[in-house]
Amino acid sequence: MVLKTTTGAVVGEQSDGRTAFRGIRYGNLANGRRFDPVAPAAHDSVQDLRNFPAMFPQLPSRLDTLLGTACRKHPQEEDAFLLNVWMPSGAANLPVLFFIHGGGFVSGGGVIPWYSGGRLAREGDMVVVTTNYRLGPLAHLVTGPDGDDANRAVDDLLQALIWVRENIGLFGGDPGNLTVAGQSAGAFYAQILAVLPESRGLIRRLLLMSTPGIPASSRSRTESLSGEVIENLQGADPSTVPVDSLLRSHQQVMKKHVRFGSVGPTCLLPTVDARVPDWLDNPGSVAKALDVADLLVTFTHDETGAYFFNSRERDITTEQVRQLGFGRTTTTYETPYAELVARTTASLFGDYAKGLVAAAREHGIRAELREFDVPSPLDGLGSCHGFDMPFLFGNRAAWVGAHLLDGIDDDLFEAEGGKLRAAVADLVHLP
Template sequence: MTDDPSRRKVLKNSGVLAGAALLTGVTTEGTAQASPRTGASSPVVELPAGRLRGSTEGALAVFKGVPYAAPPVGALRWRPAQPHPGWQGTREATAFGPSAPQPYREGGDQVLGTHGSPPFDEDCLTLNVWTPGADDAKRPVMVWIHGGGFISGSGSMPQYSGETFARDGDLVAVTINYRLGPLGYLYFGEDGTGGNFWLTDQLAALQWVRANIAAFGGDPDNITVAGQSGGALSVAALAGARPKGRPLFRRAILQSPPLGLTIPTRAESLQRTATFLEIVGAKNVAELRAVPWQRLIAATFEMFGRTGRWGYWSTPFLPVIDEVTLDRNPADLLLSGAGADIDVLIGWTREEANFAFALSEPYVAATKDQVLARARDTFGNRAAQAYTAYEEARPGARPVDVLMDLIGDDLFRMPAVDLAERRAARGRPVWAYQFDLPTPAHSGRLAAAHCLELPFVFDNFDKWSQAPFLAGLDPRVRDGLAATMHASWISFIRTGNPNHDPMPRWDRYDRDSRTTMSLDSVTTAVGDLAGHWRRLHRPTAP
């Protein structure tokens, strides 16, 4: 049965969607039942690698800690992901695997709280699956890739649980772990194997999903890969993989992708690796392979100091244009080849950079001269004009406000708009949004900061209780916007179109209307929402 968007209805039950069958206009008579095939207490699936036993959580079958590649330890540290050898008998899949090694501070920070918690281990290449039924229903699949500045996060975080998507959308939801920080992003240029070990992990996970997801009730030909921040950059990078000339997935959701990052060349990455070797006291990769991962992660803190620049988001570890796994900026991979055929939903938050800078006392004390100097990096001799434009756009703006808006545009909004522009010019499908709802937390200083849209997308605020940046949100506004966004994401995953009743019509981004959905207490479709800033950054833009 084809999905008719005009028949779809969003039903609310305590702020969440009432059911996928009603959401999509498909009657329960025409769908598989959502009970695990082998019994309520212990769903079992047969895979080429071996048998898996999961658990039942509510109406879902859940499989946790499923290995998708060989443990990247010993000689496999800083090697591309390798196939997992499989196992004998029945493997229990009822507990999450360890998260990738990463910096950790008890109690977390003032914005997100914690983002990735122990246990940590190099043997971390596992994924998790939530499904309404391990049957043959061929449901759409969502694969979620977490962000975290390339150094933190986990597919096992409660905030990223696939439960709400699987339950509310009749979807199969998958979350993954992949190598982070020095273990995932250092580049050595040895043996011609390239770098970007994080990307080889993600590619192995996606290939695992393609090969195995049918056993979990999913459709391997109807996969959406979604991610936020560094995870969204990963989604774009994965678009370049094209076995047999076709994309590995049908749709892409990119939430706040930092497409404005300058991805280092091989030579530049080798310089960064040399800095890391000096910090650790190792001469080469062979010596580094003998260093315990705890010491490698500890060196991350000094890497921040060695690689950071004033007025820029700190990223001590970065992908590399290694000409093997990645040969161009990830955004370009969504414009040609297999990536051009992928449906794209892309967006940003209105005050992205407030996340990293609004609560930083040194930046709060920034002077106009300092910000003007930073603005020259972007605008050259038009820096003063740009400063005035940003200052006038935010009444009572301080220099730090101008700086944060400039950084947010440089790193997130303008490159995302540029990708939408270029796809629209080629007639390729793309939908754009801006998340505008500010949080009152920290006296409103965070505004609509980076990451704030995440609990709205997942519609699972109960899993975000440790996150300070949600304090003070009006529950009625919060839950109403979450229901709207969650339903749009589900609709896009199922149909390639984010529209649903009763939200306003959300047209594709094109070169005539440049429709962008403003996601706020009142959700509104706006024509050319970023037009003023697009022309400021690119004076010749139409």
């Protein structure tokens, strides 16, 4: 199947009741330089038809052992403004799900097979879009105090949304019936998009999965971390230094700021400016600003098990848990480690999710909360951060080498994945 979009002709591959269009270009670097703003792609852009389309430069994730190695097959390029679209057979005027991948603000890509949306599209009778956006220092490094955009990834995603609004009708989607979804860092970006003035009236529904209850970075923090990254380059220009050197410098800064018992981000983040507010960790303020009719918020029962199960925190003591600021509790836990996971999960994810749903309901938004609690058989992992993603997309074979799924029975995977996909389908089809 060939379709003519505003950014060029694209070819789709039909199979099993759906058509997949991979590697569609939605943007370019405005002048071809590293820190340029994103610009709309040319009307004659070329689709990336490689078996594994490009994703933005990144270093291996600290969760690679859990997630597997699927992303390593993709070339890394600094102009990887690409998205994928899946449409079910006979699609016409269907709701659209625009999904933003997670990865701690530093890794991942919408073109990775983990996020193949064909099954979601077919079972949920929807059009599914996944997208790349810039990561790490490419997304949020600032090189000077004036005129430097610290929110390039936000603008990347906004440009991808504009492409969807202009073109999704060609794929059988209804541009007026758009659900923006995201997981982890992707959920944080989705939340930002939903309160941006430029997005007003564009997003009908919102799906936030494992949203970290954190604020956007202050400008002073972003400038300070950026300064450390640039200092590590020992005089090299961050705009021209080999990208691997820039990423490794950022990684050094991240490691420097890691604290025992904490999973809060130590990387460069979306930054408070005239558009990105300073109250993104306040459920009431976010709910008041949301211009959506419906909201589904999910989190996993043991979010932080993904970060702690194979770390020195496994041997944490009760006294160390208290020293982290959690204080005493009347709840009984099997081990101090179990208490750490439970309380950090609540403080970083669960409490915010519950607060946002409650506040949204107070502001007239139809809002639902879901907790994903399927446990991993791996000791200390539980139902951890990211564990719901293979279930959501229902594509177990794509998670090559993912220990995340070790010991999970196929029947359980199908049953629980079906429930999760049905919940998402119910959301996007709400009247």
